[in-house]
Amino acid sequence: MPIAIQVLLLIPTMDEEAFIWLIRRQATNTQAESGCGHLHVAVEHAEQPGSVLVILTDRPHPQGWSQTNCEFIPVKPADGLPQEVKVWQMVSTQEVKPVRPSDVAQWIRQAVRLGWQPRLPGITFNVQIAGGRAKNILERGVSIGYAEDRKLTPHSNSKC
Numbered sequence: 001m002p003i004a005i006q007v008l009l010l011i012p013t014m015d016e017e018a019f020i021w022l023i024r025r026q027a028t029n030t031q032a033e034s035g036c037g038h039l040h041v042a043v044e045h046a047e048q049p050g051s052v053l054v055i056l057t058d059r060p061h062p063q064g065w066s067q068t069n070c071e072f073i074p075v076k077p078a079d080g081l082p083q084e085v086k087v088w089q090m091v092s093t094q095e096v097k098p099v100r101p102s103d104v105a106q107w108i109r110q111a112v113r114l115g116w117q118p119r120l121p122g123i124t125f126n127v128q129i130a131g132g133r134a135k136n137i138l139e140r141g142v143s144i145g146y147a148e149d150r151k152l153t154p155h156s157n158s159k160c
Contacts, residue, residue, distance in 0.1 A: 018046035019118070021104050037061040039099055043108060044118065051122040055107050056137070057129045062096045111136075 021043045039061050043053040107129060112118070114136045116125040126137040 017118075019043050019104075019108060020046050023099060041099060041104060041107070043104065043111075048119040050118055050120045051116065052124045053108065053111050053116050053118065054124055054126045055104070055111070055129060056126065057099060057107075058131070059097045059099060059129075 021041055023039055023041055037060065039057045039059045041055040041057060043055065044050070107127065108116075108118075111125060111127050114127065116127075128135055128137050
């Protein structure tokens with residue numbers, strides 16, 4: 001049974017609020033097998049838990065696999081008509097970039113700017129990290145903007 005890593009993180013804000021954040025040690029099936037396995041971080045307020053923040057990072061999961069070297073291979077099926085099939089090579093995650101407390105602190109600040117209210121009860125607030133910037137993910141998989149520029153333009157999400 002996987003054990004989550006639990007760390008108490010003090011965020012340097014005016015109120016010095018404390019948050020608990022967790023990362024699964026064991027990759028989920030989706031993270032390990034789909035070719036888009038990234039680390040996910042769950043965050044909640046340490047003193048007044050309310051809405052949970054889920055951060056979908058752009059960091060590859062150490063136990064993940066990715067698909068590379070797509071190529072077409074000619075095959076001759078039983079019916080004799082020449083065809084080509086697409087072949088993918090599955091490779092293990094080569095580069096592991098750790099999630100540091102300073103990264104989580106930055107992502108929490110961005111999520112708060114996007115509207116996450118950690119002390120109030122509510123649904124899970126999901127953000128996706130792309131290039132160091134957090135964007136809010138709505139239930140239908142459409143983001144509503146980036147934390148830095150506060151643009152409220154729709155962005156499409158990948159399958160991951």
